[in-house]
Amino acid sequence: xxxxxxxxxxxxxxxxxxxxxxxxxxGYRGLEKALASMQPEEVTQTIVDSGLQGRxxxxxxxxxxxxxxxxxxxxxxxxxxxxxxxxxxxxxDRWVLEFSPHTLIExxxxxxxxxxxxxxxVYIRGEYDLPLRRLEEAxxxxxxxxxxxxxxxxxxxxxxxxxxxGAGAYVCGEASSLLxxxxxxRAYPRNRPPRMTVKGLYQCPTVVNNVETLSxxxxxxxNGAEAFRAIxxxxxxxxxxxxxxxxxxxxxxxxxxxxxxxxxxxxEDCGGVLHGRALKAVIPGGISSQVLTGKDAKxxxxxxxxxxxxxxxxxxxxxxxxxxxxxxxxxxxTCMVRLLHIMQRFYHHESCxxxxxxxxxxxxxxxxxxRILAGKGHPEDIERLQFIxxxxxxxxxxxxxxxxxxxxxxxVANFRDEFEYFIEHGRSKFGGNLECL
Amino acid sequence: xxVIFINGEAVDTGEHxxxxxxxxxxxxxVPHFCWHPELSVPGNCRVCVVEQDGWVxxxxxxxxxxxxxxxxxxxxxxxxxxxxxxxxxxxxxVDCGICDKAGECTLQDYHYEYNGESARSxxxxxxxxxxxxxxxxxxxxNERCILxxxxxxxxxxxxxxxxxxxxxxGDQSIIRPVExxxxxxxxxxxxxxxxxxxGALLSRDFLYQSRVWYLEPTATICPGCSRGCTVxxxxxxxEWQLKTxxxxxxxxxxxxxxxxxxxxxxxxxxxxxxxxxxxxxxxxADQPLMKGTVVAMSVALEAARRLIRDSARRVAxxxxxxxNEELRAFKGVxxxxxxxxxxxxxxxxxxxxxxxELLIRAxxxxxxxxxxxxxxxAPINLPDDxxxxxxxxxxxxxxxxxxxxxxxxxxAWLAPENGxxxxxxxxxIQTERRGHYTNFDGVVxxxxxxxxxxxxAIDAETLFPLLAAPAGSDA
Numbered sequence: 001x002x003x004x005x006x007x008x009x010x011x012x013x014x015x016x017x018x019x020x021x022x023x024x025x026x027g028y029r030g031l032e033k034a035l036a037s038m039q040p041e042e043v044t045q046t047i048v049d050s051g052l053q054g055r056x057x058x059x060x061x062x063x064x065x066x067x068x069x070x071x072x073x074x075x076x077x078x079x080x081x082x083x084x085x086x087x088x089x090x091x092x093d094r095w096v097l098e099f100s101p102h103t104l105i106e107x108x109x110x111x112x113x114x115x116x117x118x119x120x121x122v123y124i125r126g127e128y129d130l131p132l133r134r135l136e137e138a139x140x141x142x143x144x145x146x147x148x149x150x151x152x153x154x155x156x157x158x159x160x161x162x163x164x165x166g167a168g169a170y171v172c173g174e175a176s177s178l179l180x181x182x183x184x185x186r187a188y189p190r191n192r193p194p195r196m197t198v199k200g201l202y203q204c205p206t207v208v209n210n211v212e213t214l215s216x217x218x219x220x221x222x223n224g225a226e227a228f229r230a231i232x233x234x235x236x237x238x239x240x241x242x243x244x245x246x247x248x249x250x251x252x253x254x255x256x257x258x259x260x261x262x263x264x265x266x267x268e269d270c271g272g273v274l275h276g277r278a279l280k281a282v283i284p285g286g287i288s289s290q291v292l293t294g295k296d297a298k299x300x301x302x303x304x305x306x307x308x309x310x311x312x313x314x315x316x317x318x319x320x321x322x323x324x325x326x327x328x329x330x331x332x333x334t335c336m337v338r339l340l341h342i343m344q345r346f347y348h349h350e351s352c353x354x355x356x357x358x359x360x361x362x363x364x365x366x367x368x369x370x371r372i373l374a375g376k377g378h379p380e381d382i383e384r385l386q387f388i389x390x391x392x393x394x395x396x397x398x399x400x401x402x403x404x405x406x407x408x409x410x411x412v413a414n415f416r417d418e419f420e421y422f423i424e425h426g427r428s429k430f431g432g433n434l435e436c437l
Numbered sequence: 438x439x440v441i442f443i444n445g446e447a448v449d450t451g452e453h454x455x456x457x458x459x460x461x462x463x464x465x466x467v468p469h470f471c472w473h474p475e476l477s478v479p480g481n482c483r484v485c486v487v488e489q490d491g492w493v494x495x496x497x498x499x500x501x502x503x504x505x506x507x508x509x510x511x512x513x514x515x516x517x518x519x520x521x522x523x524x525x526x527x528x529x530x531v532d533c534g535i536c537d538k539a540g541e542c543t544l545q546d547y548h549y550e551y552n553g554e555s556a557r558s559x560x561x562x563x564x565x566x567x568x569x570x571x572x573x574x575x576x577x578x579n580e581r582c583i584l585x586x587x588x589x590x591x592x593x594x595x596x597x598x599x600x601x602x603x604x605x606x607g608d609q610s611i612i613r614p615v616e617x618x619x620x621x622x623x624x625x626x627x628x629x630x631x632x633x634x635x636g637a638l639l640s641r642d643f644l645y646q647s648r649v650w651y652l653e654p655t656a657t658i659c660p661g662c663s664r665g666c667t668v669x670x671x672x673x674x675x676e677w678q679l680k681t682x683x684x685x686x687x688x689x690x691x692x693x694x695x696x697x698x699x700x701x702x703x704x705x706x707x708x709x710x711x712x713x714x715x716x717x718x719x720x721x722a723d724q725p726l727m728k729g730t731v732v733a734m735s736v737a738l739e740a741a742r743r744l745i746r747d748s749a750r751r752v753a754x755x756x757x758x759x760x761n762e763e764l765r766a767f768k769g770v771x772x773x774x775x776x777x778x779x780x781x782x783x784x785x786x787x788x789x790x791x792x793x794e795l796l797i798r799a800x801x802x803x804x805x806x807x808x809x810x811x812x813x814x815a816p817i818n819l820p821d822d823x824x825x826x827x828x829x830x831x832x833x834x835x836x837x838x839x840x841x842x843x844x845x846x847x848x849a850w851l852a853p854e855n856g857x858x859x860x861x862x863x864x865x866i867q868t869e870r871r872g873h874y875t876n877f878d879g880v881v882x883x884x885x886x887x888x889x890x891x892x893x894a895i896d897a898e899t900l901f902p903l904l905a906a907p908a909g910s911d912a
Contacts (some may be wrong), residue, residue: 186602353608371560391517404490
């Protein structure tokens, strides 16, 4: 697989995550450069110029978020790396935490310098065990080497990093909800306004960035915004980590340049659909992004001009998004009704219960699908599911309700026949298959 | 001041920060469950939606911007409210027929006003706990709860007892007290019953006592402390008073709610105020007594006048439960006759919250300030040669009075002392006459009558001129 690498630019070995190995491949030079020769505003400007977009799902420009903070306003600021990677199908941040934790630490200290942050946090999900151990080891190494703590590298800048372990709630991956988790209150997403860059953690200006977003920053400072812009597409610069799973020959985490051909990625790099089956559908960016069908994928295999590419604009125009980069491949012969049921069970289980439409709607959709699976579906159920999904679109504080709705609208729009079949016959058109045997 | 346009009408926003506040203050009703003027903004019910530039958002968290245009009743807004009500009612039992809140339930009102459609769900409703005891006073029906979190926010932000919270998540979320605590710890707990927009939080006292449409409120004042909270005492409407029921059920206080008054108590009262019946509906004295013997009012009055005429050094212990009017009447006609001291009728009882930062005051009498402004703050001083003590109201131990002194006692309730007084005259209480109290802060509030004075009892205002008349006359 060719193309530029920003994060996966070294060979993974048993100790490649250690400080020694990291420094050998040029680690912490970005931090030294920033502390020695750059003003905080310059760092922020570099990130703005680089066009770096958030890698957590919403693809919000990271620099614009940072500009919401005035480093000289005298109040405490906080930076939080969101490592609560709960989106089903997504495991890309885990790669960073396991194999290159120092990239994250270096980037966070640079970011703290830019945002005048004294205390920063890594909010890591409770299920991540090895990533947690690797990260904690790296933090200790960084403290010992003077990259964290008081007076970093003699620059006069001090910064402490805390690793905060979540307790396994999906909704804590939502940035404002995560703040509640750290503060020790109930982890409910918060209303905007005020934005978190105005009132965030402990009512102070706070920036929450995804692990991958933050980890890119060291590279950008090292190589400059121009170099970053040269990678990827004009509107989506840089690379993305894609974690691909499902019915695929070689699942795993890959780093691709944005704008990479999807067909090539799927069929060459990842070895194609499992057992040579036809592609039925792809969920491109975690289950909160709309499912794309084999029909779309075929367009890209056949025509190269019209072909879909992996970048934010193209996927948006195709009616989905690159989301969190958690790609799930679904082979022909899979029962989409059962798949949707699993997705809705997840949303029902994880809804925090704050806003009415999501609290009631996710459970409602789950129970309807329960009933359809039990062979007691009713022709009106499809319409009812769509009604609930639409009622959740944009009506809640956070995006969980929307995502649950998207799953239904996309599935029903693309595979309506399967739902109708299940309801009419009381059984799956594809024998209820989820496995690809 | 920024000006915004609500339904095309220019409105001055004044001090208000959000669209909901501006709309409500200017007569544009926007429905809301979770929002409350005294509590923080959670934005969770999603009913207060308004349209702004083709986009529908919640008004409770929509900041006011100069020149913004808002629609509170557009097609989009109505459609979304209707949908949201479908969701709120999804797992609500709709057991209005046996719910105490029916008739004053926001959900009921909004359903008729903004939804009016039958349920679109075919799934069985989720079940949850009924009659969960939150305290000795309150039970919780989790099925009716719409999770607006008003009660949770009240215990955190207003009463600061921090007792309530939410357990579990999603549609399994339920309101629960925190571990090892109950709402008994909260002297303001009953406010959550009023705050609850549905019938989830229920008063045990009022549970199944009456349909609310049989009741009407009368404005009165809680005499429980010198805060003098204005309250509404709810009793049966005259047309719903039934012969089969006793006077107590017909005229008695069935429940008490706060009468919002920003200068005194805001929208809250404490639990003692809820128990107004315990303070006021004690067994009443309704016959004049002389040394324990029942006599006619005219006989008792004449005996009292003789006591006054025949004594030389007279002291009066003035009630702090008397109204401003009664205190002035006493000062006017008997002020020269007696040396008057103000005495507390009630002292804090065991287990009662003596004083706190929100409402409760240490002085457990409603009108101390008015009494002291008329009769001074001097400590009670009874010279040994006192030969007549007029005791007005409760709180005096007769054993502490000078031995030789005759006792003229004016009281409203049955008490052993009544029989020990040389002359006892029964008085009316605040639910039977008009009047005013002055609270510790100097704020004067009015109370209105709705109960009938027991035959044989007399209003103090009527009584004092009769006592002041010369003995032996026919006054």
